[in-house]
Amino acid sequence: KPHGHKRFVIDADPGVDDTHAIMMALAHPNVEVAGITIVGGNCDIDQIVLNAVRVLKTCNRLDIPVYRGSAVSLLGEIPQKSEYHMLDGLGDVPLFRRRAMRIRRMLVWCNQSMPCKPLLRLSQWYRGDLTLIALGPLTNIAMAIRLDAEFGKRLKHCYIMGGNTEGQGNITTSAEFNFHHDPEAASIVLNELQCPITQVGWEVTLRNMISWDWFDEACKADTREARFLRLIHDKPEAFCKKQEWGFIPCDQTAMAVALDDGVATGWHSEYATVELNGKYTRGQMVIDFRKVLKREHNCRMVTKIDLDRLRSCMGMAM
Amino acid sequence: KPHGHKRFVIDADPGVDDTHAIMMALAHPNVEVAGITIVGGNCDIDQIVLNAVRVLKTCNRLDIPVYRGSAVSLLGEIPQKSEYHMLDGLGDVPLFRRRAMRIRRMLVWCNQSMPCKPLLRLSQWYRGDLTLIALGPLTNIAMAIRLDAEFGKRLKHCYIMGGNTEGQGNITTSAEFNFHHDPEAASIVLNELQCPITQVGWEVTLRNMISWDWFDEACKADTREARFLRLIHDKPEAFCKKQEWGFIPCDQTAMAVALDDGVATGWHSEYATVELNGKYTRGQMVIDFRKVLKREHNCRMVTKIDLDRLRSCMGMAM
Amino acid sequence: KPHGHKRFVIDADPGVDDTHAIMMALAHPNVEVAGITIVGGNCDIDQIVLNAVRVLKTCNRLDIPVYRGSAVSLLGEIPQKSEYHMLDGLGDVPLFRRRAMRIRRMLVWCNQSMPCKPLLRLSQWYRGDLTLIALGPLTNIAMAIRLDAEFGKRLKHCYIMGGNTEGQGNITTSAEFNFHHDPEAASIVLNELQCPITQVGWEVTLRNMISWDWFDEACKADTREARFLRLIHDKPEAFCKKQEWGFIPCDQTAMAVALDDGVATGWHSEYATVELNGKYTRGQMVIDFRKVLKREHNCRMVTKIDLDRLRSCMGMAM
Amino acid sequence: KPHGHKRFVIDADPGVDDTHAIMMALAHPNVEVAGITIVGGNCDIDQIVLNAVRVLKTCNRLDIPVYRGSAVSLLGEIPQKSEYHMLDGLGDVPLFRRRAMRIRRMLVWCNQSMPCKPLLRLSQWYRGDLTLIALGPLTNIAMAIRLDAEFGKRLKHCYIMGGNTEGQGNITTSAEFNFHHDPEAASIVLNELQCPITQVGWEVTLRNMISWDWFDEACKADTREARFLRLIHDKPEAFCKKQEWGFIPCDQTAMAVALDDGVATGWHSEYATVELNGKYTRGQMVIDFRKVLKREHNCRMVTKIDLDRLRSCMGMAM
């Protein structure tokens, strides 16, 4: 095992930004992806399991297992399609028929096990040497905790894309998408995971937007991966430009922080939890800056990003 | 399989009233108890798993498997000890040392499987022919639903002790103990179980109290079971009498309704769900009597009890 | 002052049932109505002030002052028109032009004072000898309390139509209309009024419905009042019969309980408050039957009605 | 009326920082203070009415009327004493007996009118030419709105110290003191005041702390005012230094922003409201940065302060 080797399990809802983040991990020389678990979020679970397999096929990495996780949130909420990710969650790019057939055959394997079981099993196989990257709602992880209270203790670290640190929302006034889709799961993970957590939230990614120009340029690389990323971003890019939105790399930033310790250049560690009630604030992350709850800190929240290193991590996927 | 044969799986948190209810099922000639799953509620999970095994030992039915379920509620709430059930949940009656050792050996088996797995497996083995009797918080059942959306469709019926139909609480102003301990689970079960549900709530049992005199008399039967029930009720009875409370047979009534179709003599079927927010009403059952939510009814709520038949069912355990 | 003499101030949102209730008070030989304060509820405030004046004109009692109170709830909620009361809140019966003009002239007087001021002033004039009958949302009364903490101490008694005692709602699953329109006000009144409160809620009136046949018969009396009640009930009666609803005399029952001590034949006194949060239960009355909050009782809730005496009180208005 | 003349009514709960802010207004050559209305907040209402009179006495400005407002929040919450302001809200500095007697005589006048009435009257006298400075919980102002919907339309501007813009709390995890004491009032004021609102919240004052050294130096001025400010800050300063807290001039900053247009150097205007539910977030300000509620902006929130100008405004009081 070379120095600096990292073993990841990625829990995601791909999604164009999850896809890019997954490809960043696949491209990194020191990282081994032990498995990808899928969670309902950006899109219907069947669709995003297929999306994950499709990404692996594109990267020629069908050796990595994909597992179907929870279709709905802990309380049974069904994922809403997002305009950004398009109807199929992956930019509505049609699959060629032959490739489609092969991919569908793969899917049978993904659904063989009970949701959460793969997360538990991987944490047992690679006890103490597994880093969890959470890029979607935290349903799978919360259920793993509930089924096995020791789950988190067997992890080395957990990186979370989700939540917010300044009360700004992107799906409601006050909540970020991943936490809003399953606030109960987010609360369970923050309060009970019992391994070091690094969180990358909405405001820090918003403050570290990337220009579409950079992305367009980076996609010109002459690789299958770059062409694929170009293709799936065509519609999302058009949609964003119409709204005059920049390129906000949420999942990519969390992945970059996990891949390269130099990406995060500022953070604070506090006790953080999630508002479960609230007319406006359901799903908002709540941070106890003034220690009024007298709880141990449970979360390291990234507040500053080295944009150059982020871009360089993102470019590795192309 | 004789006519009228019923196969039960009992999900419980024993508890003196769960114990009595379990013994009612064991004593019934037409009922086969396929397994007992334990859920955190009246007491610490390890203690109540032990309690369940102890009850089976007393009834000479160690052939029935006991499975350890969830220790805490869906959101991680830890059970509170109740004054009624006493510290060990079973009237604080000491175990003889030799019996204790044998029972502890049994316990190893109870903890072998992941929580909820036994419920799922039993529902597959006895597809369409399994009745679920829920006598504790609904955590195990909610998790079974979340792990396998088809779980409930394989059940014949589910009887629930829990909730309330007139806004009266027994643990808070407005909520009944089992629903209050895990409101999220109760909400998931009512909304997603997808099999016929019969609910026995707080008010109907309160209106159908039994006198301690009847219980004292019934316990005089010359059987090991009667002596055991007498023993474990000594302290709870003293506690109740000090408060001037009658004998309120919650779990026993739900079990009797499941054992004998003649016990419930009145009910209404409505859409019912659970309040998850609320300063006073968290965990309260909410019933849409006037169809303002325009939802299909999902729950048959028992409103009237034939007290003679209830007592006769209860007496079978002695 | 004759024996049994009572002095009322009526706070109402007329409303066909408020109208009937007001007319019951006007007809009662022992009752003096010192004033009517209007509160937004069943309909727009301007409309219901006009309705109140119209009722007084019909009864030849324009000597009784009508005061415009709060148009909206404490939190600014605007009243919703109800299908039962029709668009003008009084059965959509057109006013004759000449009568209309005279009534409109009266209205100028009703709007001269700050909301709540008349309630405060009347409570000072008739200190200790004023009974408050609340037939609408409790906004005016809550504001009177907040402007003068001693307000309630100067009242003899307060009768409230509103709330529920068994968690049944008529506007949402769990809340009664008057409490739901202004839950904060209802909470303030129950917790801070500091005079004896008698409450008549939704379930007790629902259990004591009256037949439309009785009402139709009673309206045949050859009086201006009976003809007026007949007229304003034409559309509401048609609406109810289409829904197969009986005649549910909410405001009338509360008024009857206030007029005749023999109407209420059963009640319990407990600590009662109002749920202000809750997805389903906002506005529900919460009753602490088991004293878990350890508070003094603040409310006498009527549970049984002598139907004959109720009908006889109602008939006095005709 | 000289150019730049401003007429203020100050609604406050003095409090050492309210006191300093009031003295800043009294010292400003272009500002006329038309009245001071007191609201329960930092301390018991009787105490803080006395405090206000005492401040005016110190500044030789007993010509300015002080009015007693609401003792409790809209929902009846009683103010909590704060450790910072000390037991009497003004640093626990004893009053000389003779001055005390004269001050107590003044107090009779302060309590003559109904709460809110003075705010309404002043807004009528100085229609269009009155600026409201709100330094405490917003109870008085919310009640003025509810008693007279046109109240805010008669104001020129309202400056509010209260709330937060990034989800950081100072009294709970997520709420600022003034908004937390009366969230309902804060919500009513933001949503219904109908005049331009400038808000100075917790985070902006936290980012613009002042050193105790500066304050200590400034208090050395040889004036009665400086000596008074020195005296009342003795205990609060000791308390803060023990906690290693700087000097956070909340009310002073809001007052400075109102006095001098150059103090605020950055802001955003959005639709803002207040969370009324929420386990952690009750009283938190909610800002709709992404226009998901599609509401008109109602609040200008100050985000940047010119510290030199702030200090210079603060120094004028000495």
Ligand SMILES: [Ca+2]
């Ligand atoms: Ca994602």
Ligand SMILES: [Ca+2]
């Ligand atoms: Ca039980």
Ligand SMILES: [Ca+2]
């Ligand atoms: Ca009414």
Ligand SMILES: [Ca+2]
């Ligand atoms: Ca203040």
